[in-house]
Amino acid sequence: MMSGRAGIGCAIALAAAAAACRRDVPAPVTAIITGPQLTFEPSGRGTLVRLIVPDSQEINARIPPAIELSDGSVLRFAAAGVTPDSAYYTEAPVAWLSYPADTLHGLLRAGICNRGELVCRAVKVRL
Amino acid sequence: MRSPLFLAVATAAIGAGVFSVPHRTDPRPAPAWANTQWLNAPAPITLASLRGQVVLLNFWVFTCYNCTNTVPSLVDFDHRYRPKGLTIIGVHTPEFPPYAGEHDRANVARALRRYGIEYPNAQDNDNRTWNLYGIRYWPSFVLIDKRGNIRYEGAGEFHVGDANYRMWDMRIRELLSE
Numbered sequence: 001m002m003s004g005r006a007g008i009g010c011a012i013a014l015a016a017a018a019a020a021c022r023r024d025v026p027a028p029v030t031a032i033i034t035g036p037q038l039t040f041e042p043s044g045r046g047t048l049v050r051l052i053v054p055d056s057q058e059i060n061a062r063i064p065p066a067i068e069l070s071d072g073s074v075l076r077f078a079a080a081g082v083t084p085d086s087a088y089y090t091e092a093p094v095a096w097l098s099y100p101a102d103t104l105h106g107l108l109r110a111g112i113c114n115r116g117e118l119v120c121r122a123v124k125v126r127l
Numbered sequence: 128m129r130s131p132l133f134l135a136v137a138t139a140a141i142g143a144g145v146f147s148v149p150h151r152t153d154p155r156p157a158p159a160w161a162n163t164q165w166l167n168a169p170a171p172i173t174l175a176s177l178r179g180q181v182v183l184l185n186f187w188v189f190t191c192y193n194c195t196n197t198v199p200s201l202v203d204f205d206h207r208y209r210p211k212g213l214t215i216i217g218v219h220t221p222e223f224p225p226y227a228g229e230h231d232r233a234n235v236a237r238a239l240r241r242y243g244i245e246y247p248n249a250q251d252n253d254n255r256t257w258n259l260y261g262i263r264y265w266p267s268f269v270l271i272d273k274r275g276n277i278r279y280e281g282a283g284e285f286h287v288g289d290a291n292y293r294m295w296d297m298r299i300r301e302l303l304s305e
Binding site: 109 | 188190191192193194222223224226227229263264265266267282283284285
């Protein structure tokens, strides 16, 4: 597994090749659920951040994921693709970070559901 | 390869399970909540004031799809059993901090109107009642008997007429008949 900063650094190093790099998110601190990953892709002067979960999980689109940045601001995720009932994303939600990913610090929050379990869980991950 | 910590958490997830049907618990006194912000109630409702009633607590949040899908069942229970001594209390517990809007009273009120919820709802914006009852999932349910004891607990979406609905219906009738 890539270490946190090494993972981000990888994304930066590969920018010239327009390649994105995947970084496993550390284990959640408040919920029993695993698997969410963040990917970082250089975009203009900033970074496109994608939240990806395994096929066995869904991200709640009624309360978009967010990263509470260390400066107090909140980075919101969004995606156009949602299920007909607007409950879940059908594509990975993205957020645009105005600076390189290697300086990203904050708290990721997302509502992530295991398919078929019929409950909502709050996931908090310190970045 | 995932770290050992990842594996440990994954194992815990499998072992934890989610009780989607009402499961019997050893009767124990329900803890008294102290929420001060209520909707569909003229004044804060205390647990002590409900002695002699069967109480169904529903921990929910309007941004939770599984929660709102279950509301029709709760509305149905409310219509059928309120006259017989059931009090349903919604405990609206936000999932995100205030910036997401779940803490706003107007948003909760809008959700109550949208889903036809007429039973009382407490705003649990500090998660205190959620923590008091050891809740982990949205939606969760706690069924309290007329003496103020927790008798059944469960979590997860259900629908009018399905197996879980019938189980909850049976448990409510059981406690009402005591």
